[in-house]
Amino acid sequence: MSAQNGNGSPHVELRQVTKRYGPVTAISDLTLTVEKGSFTALLGPSGCGKSTMLRMIAGLEAITQGRCFIDGADVTDLPPAQRRIAMVFQSYALYPHMTVRDNIAFSLSIAGASRKVQRERALEAARILQLEPYLDRRPAELSGGQRQRVAIGRALVRKPEVFLFDEPLSNLDAKLRVQMRFELAKLHADLRTTMIYVTHDQTEAMTLADTIVVLDRGTISQVGSPLDLYNRPANKFVAAFIGSPSMNFFGVDLVGASDGLASVVLPGGRGARARVRGASKPEGAVELGVRPEHFGLTGVDDPAAALPGAVVIVERLGSATILYVDTPAGQLIVQGDGNLAVRPGEQIGLSLVEADVHLFDASGVAL
Numbered sequence: 001m002s003a004q005n006g007n008g009s010p011h012v013e014l015r016q017v018t019k020r021y022g023p024v025t026a027i028s029d030l031t032l033t034v035e036k037g038s039f040t041a042l043l044g045p046s047g048c049g050k051s052t053m054l055r056m057i058a059g060l061e062a063i064t065q066g067r068c069f070i071d072g073a074d075v076t077d078l079p080p081a082q083r084r085i086a087m088v089f090q091s092y093a094l095y096p097h098m099t100v101r102d103n104i105a106f107s108l109s110i111a112g113a114s115r116k117v118q119r120e121r122a123l124e125a126a127r128i129l130q131l132e133p134y135l136d137r138r139p140a141e142l143s144g145g146q147r148q149r150v151a152i153g154r155a156l157v158r159k160p161e162v163f164l165f166d167e168p169l170s171n172l173d174a175k176l177r178v179q180m181r182f183e184l185a186k187l188h189a190d191l192r193t194t195m196i197y198v199t200h201d202q203t204e205a206m207t208l209a210d211t212i213v214v215l216d217r218g219t220i221s222q223v224g225s226p227l228d229l230y231n232r233p234a235n236k237f238v239a240a241f242i243g244s245p246s247m248n249f250f251g252v253d254l255v256g257a258s259d260g261l262a263s264v265v266l267p268g269g270r271g272a273r274a275r276v277r278g279a280s281k282p283e284g285a286v287e288l289g290v291r292p293e294h295f296g297l298t299g300v301d302d303p304a305a306a307l308p309g310a311v312v313i314v315e316r317l318g319s320a321t322i323l324y325v326d327t328p329a330g331q332l333i334v335q336g337d338g339n340l341a342v343r344p345g346e347q348i349g350l351s352l353v354e355a356d357v358h359l360f361d362a363s364g365v366a367l
């Protein structure tokens with residue numbers, strides 16, 4: 001469900017936006033276009049400015065410098081209520097004394113909608129979110145996932161043009177998060193409304209979004225589809241943030257580069273090749289990045305082995321095996337099949353495929 005869903009026309013735009021809180025610059029000269037109908041995730045570590053961005057789009061936070069557009073109209077100075085957006089937060093803060101039905105319809109009632117409209121919309125939202133059996137219950141009588149669905153229902157009845165979500169699933173346990181992820185993907189597939197979704201969880205961003213915006217200390221590090229970011233990270237920050245377990249990095253000697261292929265010497269003295277984009281040989285130190293799932297396992301003396309290693313720890317996940325391997329390049333994390341026949345203490349070889357390794361210059365930019 002995370003195919004390219006946007007239809008190509010801009011819906012929400014931030015143009016050269018800066019946000020300062022006194023001496024703190026939370027967002028720095030940031031420009032972003034969110035396509036109509038897309039599911040866009042704002043992804044990054046704590047404090048990188050995700051919520052600040054979302055709150056500026058919602059109109060809950062004033063923009064220090066720059067402009068915000070929705071549907072081509074400058075909304076920078078419009079109050080939240082006039083932006084036709086709805087926001088769902090991590091803490092869903094339902095009204096405990098109201099039924100699910102009244103919680104969902106509440107925003108309509110304060111907007112002065114007729115009882116009939118309130119009833120109809122609440123019912124429609126409850127149907128979409130599978131909350132019909134619970135309409136007469138109070139929040140205390142619901143599970144966490146059901147409560148979060150009520151919070152989404154409250155946003156749904158307002159029929160917004162843009163949904164803004166700020167980590168809506170982070171209060172839920174792991175199993176429920178996966179289930180709610182599915183529900184949100186379905187909701188987007190059904191409604192085709194633009195959704196902007198803040199998360200620090202790369203799995204959530206990868207599975208839900210058609211476009212991911214990776215933020216690093218108030219600036220955009222890279223924008224792309226989940227697989228763009230996974231296959232072609234523009235820098236070490238994105239490379240390390242996307243993928244789990246995280247990519248391994250180690251210093252290598254670059255000995256030459258031509259026709260999009262770089263030759264490197266690995267710690268321990270063996271050679272490897274890496275696909276690169278630039279033609280010229282970069283100056284200074286370079287690092288190789290290899291995802292745990294991209295190592296091949298060989299015998300330690302196999303000519304294909306780029307690195308020899310000793311297995312330190314074997315983690316059995318069932319679907320995969322995670323190895324911690326001591327090598328001349330330091331301790332590396334390697335992922336293999338679930339039934340991999342490897343024991344702690346064993347000597348192994350690790351092989352590399354040139355298309356699956358990444359090279360970064362001293363400043364962390366992908367070559």
Ligand SMILES: Nc1ncnc2c1ncn2[C@@H]1O[C@H](COP(=O)(O)OP(=O)(O)OP(=O)(O)O)[C@@H](O)[C@H]1O
Pocket residue numbers: 021024025026044045046047048049050051052053200
């Ligand atoms: N009201 C405020 N006053 C001062 N600084 C603030 C305020 N709100 C946020 N900040 C700062 O702005 C930066 C971005 O904060 P923001 O809440 O947007 O981060 P975030 O990416 O949402 O993080 P998290 O994942 O922890 O929610 C942080 O350095 C934060 O300390």
Ligand SMILES: [Mg+2]
Pocket residue numbers: 050051052
């Ligand atoms: Mg936040």
